Amino acid sequence: xxxxxxxxxxxxxxxxxxxxxxxxxxxxxxxxxxxxxxxxxxxxxxxxxxxxxxxxxxxxxxxxxxxxxxxxxxxxxxxxxxxxxxxxxxxxxxxxxxxxxxxxxxxxxxxxxxxxxxxxxxxxxxxxxxxxxxxxxxxxxxxxxxxxxxxxxxxxxxxxxxxxxxxxxxxxxxxxxxxxxxxxxxxxxxxxxxxxxxxxxxxxxxxxxxxxxxxxxxxxxxxxxxxxxxxxxxxxxxxxxxxx
Numbered sequence: 174x175x176x177x178x179x180x181x182x183x184x185x186x187x188x189x190x191x192x193x194x195x196x197x198x199x200x201x202x203x204x205x206x207x208x209x210x211x212x213x214x215x216x217x218x219x220x221x222x223x224x225x226x227x228x229x230x231x232x233x234x235x236x237x238x239x240x241x242x243x244x245x246x247x248x249x250x251x252x253x254x255x256x257x258x259x260x261x262x263x264x265x266x267x268x269x270x271x272x273x274x275x276x277x278x279x280x281x282x283x284x285x286x287x288x289x290x291x292x293x294x295x296x297x298x299x300x301x302x303x304x305x306x307x308x309x310x311x312x313x314x315x316x317x318x319x320x321x322x323x324x325x326x327x328x329x330x331x332x333x334x335x336x337x338x339x340x341x342x343x344x345x346x347x348x349x350x351x352x353x354x355x356x357x358x359x360x361x362x363x364x365x366x367x368x369x370x371x372x373x374x375x376x377x378x379x380x381x382x383x384x385x386x387x388x389x390x391x392x393x394x395x396x397x398x399x400x401x402x403x404x405x406x407x408x409x410x411x412x413x414x415x416x417x
Contacts, residue, residue, distance in 0.1 A: 183406045185336050187226040187302060189329040190217065191322065191376075192340040194235035194263050196396055204235060205266050213340075213396065214270035217307065219403040221276055226302040228332050229309045230325035231267060233259030239317070253317035257284060260321060264311035265289065277306045283315030283324070295331055302332060322376035326383040337389060338405070339375065340396030345413035346373050362414045375415055384415070391415040 196213065199206030221227055236259035242252030264280045271278040279301050280290035290311060291297070301308050313324040329337050343351055344359070348371070351357040365385035368375050375381065375393055384391055394401050394412040404410035 182408075183223050183225055184408055185225065185334075185406060187228075187332065187334050188220075188336050188338055188406075189228040189230065189325055189332065189334045190338045190340060190402070191230045191325040192232070192396060194232040194238075194259065196235075196340060196342075197231070197263055197266065198235040205263070207266075207270075210266050210270045211273075214267060214274060214276070216396070216400075216402045217271060218274050218276050219400065220406055221305070221307060223403065223406060224305075225406060226305065227307045228298075228302065228328060228334060229264075229267065229307060230321055230328060231260055231263040231309065231311075232321040233257070233263060235259075236262060250317040253313075254284075257312040257315070260313060261286070261290065261311040264309040267309055271307055277304075278309060279306050280309045280311055283310070283312040299332060308332075320377050320380065322380035323383065326376070326380040326389065329389055330383070330387050334389070337384065337391045338402065339391055339393045340402070341393060342395065342397060344395040344398060344401075344411040346375055346393050346415070348373075359411075360413050362416060365415060365417060368415055381415075385417065388417050 197205050197210050199209035233256045237255050239253035239256035243249040261282055268278045268280050281293050281298055282290045283293050285292040298308050310328045313319055313321050314327055346360045346363055347357040349357045365381050368381050392412050392414055394405055401410050405412050
């Protein structure tokens with residue numbers, strides 16, 4: 174695997190990695206778990222070392238989730254903006270972890286906050302990628318009622334990424350929850366329409382529709398599998414490909 178990868182034979186040259194905020198909290202029930210953040214940063218670095226250009230979008234569910242806030246009586250727009258701010262905190266944590274291991278990183282926020290990160294300017298972000306910097310897109314789309322899944326698909330299209338890598342707790346898309354059902358079946362590939370019709374829960378419907386309309390493949394893989402991200406880019410590993 175490494176030999177092929179070292180020679181630049183990677184499946185994709187520019188990708189977007191989407192992970193949930195919950196992926197950063199390890200075994201804790203809340204917040205950030207620095208060893209887990211550092212482990213994910215090492216996974217990103219291993220792919221970056223192959224010469225792949227990487228964007229990232231990180232959710233905010235480990236700190237605050239807008240839908241849960243609105244379910245508890247908070248006004249939805251305010252709750253969603255709070256969730257966006259949570260994604261900025263996660264992005265800054267990931268930036269710190271990546272730069273500590275020598276990967277130049279930029280946090281780019283859809284909500285301007287010049288003291289802590291850059292505003293989103295598409296051409297500037299593309300230039301960062303060309304200079305082999307990791308770009309972490311924070312604050313979702315900058316609009317309430319849109320999830321970070323939709324933000325990830327939007328940014329992946331704007332950055333001309335060749336695929337979205339969705340890091341999850343399981344190694345692909347299953348017909349039912351594999352943690353609850355021993356007979357759950359994993360799909361090696363599935364179409365956008367099947368995901369929508371069968372409610373497979375890869376991403377929310379607007380994100381899947383946006384990916385489908387722009388023919389952007391989504392690779393669902395396990396973030397808990399050491400070396401999984403790098404392995405898939407080198408043509409190995411277990412994953413599900415969502416495509417047209």
